[in-house]
Amino acid sequence: MINTNSMAGTELFGQEERKEVMDVLETGVLFRYNHDAQRNGVFKAKIFEQEFSTYLGAKHTHFCASGTAADSISLACCGIGYGDEVIVPPYGFIAPIEAVLMAGAIPVFAEIDETLCLSPEGIEKVITPRTKAVLLIQVFGSMAKMDEILAVCNKHNLILVEDAAPALGGSYKGKMLGNFGKMSAFSFDYYKIITAGEGGAIATNDDELYDRAHKYSDHGHDHIGEARGAEQHPILGYNYRGSELGAAVVLAQLRKLPYMIEKQKSHQHILKQVLLEFPEVKARLVPDENGDSATFLSFFLPDNEKAVRTFEEFQKDGLSASYWYRNNFHYHRQWGHLKEMKSIFNLPVMKINNAPDYRKLEVPQSDAIMQRLMMTQIMVNWSEEDLHTLTTKMRSALKNALK
Numbered sequence: 001m002i003n004t005n006s007m008a009g010t011e012l013f014g015q016e017e018r019k020e021v022m023d024v025l026e027t028g029v030l031f032r033y034n035h036d037a038q039r040n041g042v043f044k045a046k047i048f049e050q051e052f053s054t055y056l057g058a059k060h061t062h063f064c065a066s067g068t069a070a071d072s073i074s075l076a077c078c079g080i081g082y083g084d085e086v087i088v089p090p091y092g093f094i095a096p097i098e099a100v101l102m103a104g105a106i107p108v109f110a111e112i113d114e115t116l117c118l119s120p121e122g123i124e125k126v127i128t129p130r131t132k133a134v135l136l137i138q139v140f141g142s143m144a145k146m147d148e149i150l151a152v153c154n155k156h157n158l159i160l161v162e163d164a165a166p167a168l169g170g171s172y173k174g175k176m177l178g179n180f181g182k183m184s185a186f187s188f189d190y191y192k193i194i195t196a197g198e199g200g201a202i203a204t205n206d207d208e209l210y211d212r213a214h215k216y217s218d219h220g221h222d223h224i225g226e227a228r229g230a231e232q233h234p235i236l237g238y239n240y241r242g243s244e245l246g247a248a249v250v251l252a253q254l255r256k257l258p259y260m261i262e263k264q265k266s267h268q269h270i271l272k273q274v275l276l277e278f279p280e281v282k283a284r285l286v287p288d289e290n291g292d293s294a295t296f297l298s299f300f301l302p303d304n305e306k307a308v309r310t311f312e313e314f315q316k317d318g319l320s321a322s323y324w325y326r327n328n329f330h331y332h333r334q335w336g337h338l339k340e341m342k343s344i345f346n347l348p349v350m351k352i353n354n355a356p357d358y359r360k361l362e363v364p365q366s367d368a369i370m371q372r373l374m375m376t377q378i379m380v381n382w383s384e385e386d387l388h389t390l391t392t393k394m395r396s397a398l399k400n401a402l403k
Contacts, residue, residue, distance in 0.1 A: 008194070008260040009192065009256075009260070016252040017248075019252070020044060021248045024244045027040055027042050029042070029244065031244065032045040032241060033218070033223065042244075044251055045063045045247035047247075047251060048063055048250060048251040049063055051251065051255070052201060056178050056179060057175065059206075060206075060209075060210035062201060062214050063201050063242040063246075064242050065242050066187060067095060067189060069200050069217070070200035071163060072099045072103065074181075075135075075161060077204075077216060078133065078159050080100075080161075081103055081104050084104075084105040084130065084132035085128060086105050086108065087110050087133070087134045089109070089139075090111075090332035091324065091331050092139055092166070094335060094338065096185070097338065099135075101347050104347075105132075106355055108356065109126070109356075110123050110363075112363075112366045114284060114285040114300070115144050115286070116139045116140065116284060116373070117137065118134065118137075119365075120148035120149050120152050124152055127156055131158060133158055136161070136162050137165075138162065138167035138178075139167065140167070140295060140296045140375065141293040142291070142298075143170055143286070143291060144287070159182050160180065161183055162181030162185070164185065165187035166192075166295075167293055168186055168194065170291050170292060170293040171291035172288045174291075178203050183206075184202065186201045186203070188246070188253070193257070193260060193295055195253060196247070196253070197249070199250050215234065217238070217240035217241060218239065219233065220237035260380050263381075264294035264378045264379075265293075265294040267294070268292070268294035271391065273391075274391050275297075278402060280402060281300070281301060284299060295377070295378055298375045300372040301402075303371075306402060307323060307325075307371060309400075309401040310374050313396075313398070313401045314374070317393040318393070319376060319397060322375040322376070322377075323373070325367075325373065332361060332363065338358055339358040
């Protein structure tokens with residue numbers, strides 16, 4: 001059986017991760033701050049942040065507890081809070097939308113386009129006087145129409161927050177994704193390209209926002225001096241800290257990321273050749289093909305019926321297959337808990353006048369796109385034999401679905 005049940009990072013776990021973790025365990029200091037004398041020079045979170053900043057080409061990064069925490073930190077540091085409208089997509093994991101709600105802000109949904117990300121036209125249509133930001137999710141390895149979206153944000157003086165968690169390793173015109181927003185968020189959970197089981201990071205090129213981020217994510221601590229109890233608290237904050245153990249694992253994973261991207265691009269290219277044999281199949285729109293991190297191969301069928309049939313044929317042949325239009329996690333149609341506001345406490349959006357009624361959410365363009373979308377996962381450790389088997393099965397599945 002060809003493995004398609006994990007992401008790239010979990011394929012490559014080995015001695016490197018064990019070594020970094022053991023470095024921490026041998027010091028006994030699992031906390032990322034202070035205790036310098038006991039550390040013996042071991043600072044995994046700091047080293048990860050230095051190497052991650054270099055990889056992204058960002059001035060600052062900060063390791064934190066999760067990708068959701070990174071979204072929350074980014075929104076808070078950009079001053080987004082009670083009553084502010086934040087434009088979000090109806091496709092993607094719901095965590096960024098949850099972060100908007102927890103900030104006291106109002107998620108406003110806009111249409112996606114065939115990049116599978118927010119469309120510039122969709123953003124423009126839902127802007128109101130209360131709109132403060134766009135939370136752009138770079139979906140499944142690739143990017144939105146960045147030039148056009150940046151132009152819309154500049155035109156309307158909107159803050160762009162970039163959730164690049166699903167597209168780490170991707171780039172646009174030579175610039176790494178996660179460098180386009182005022183702040184950006186990354187995740188290192190089990191289902192991301194590099195993983196520590198849990199963990200996240202923010203990135204920014206703004207000194208003031210970084211200063212806010214490291215303080216806000218640690219109860220407002222200013223991190224000045226060597227005695228934690230004597231540190232000042234210039235702002236209110238929360239606990240979004242990441243641990244040294246998580247940082248140790250993701251540090252080892254980060255060093256493998258260029259290899260992962262190289263292999264995924266090579267393997268995706270091979271599978272793409274099969275799609276070219278079927279004129280009625282259309283590849284996802286990727287504004288910069290060279291910048292696709294190639295974690296998935298996404299493509300459109302002529303209509304909903306053929307997409308469902310393709311999904312079923314892929315499953316029948318044991319191929320990785322995702323038909324997101326009816327997936328429980330990644331598309332608005334299954335977000336009943338959001339639409340019914342099934343919160344265990346009162347959220348600000350539930351009390352604000354003129355807040356959207358999410359039960360009436362309609363995104364017909366997005367629905368039409370998602371009904372035709374199919375996606376298959378790309379793995380790093382596929383052998384030549386695996387790839388031959390996959391291309392043969394894909395070809396057969398598509399022939400059966402489209403006949």
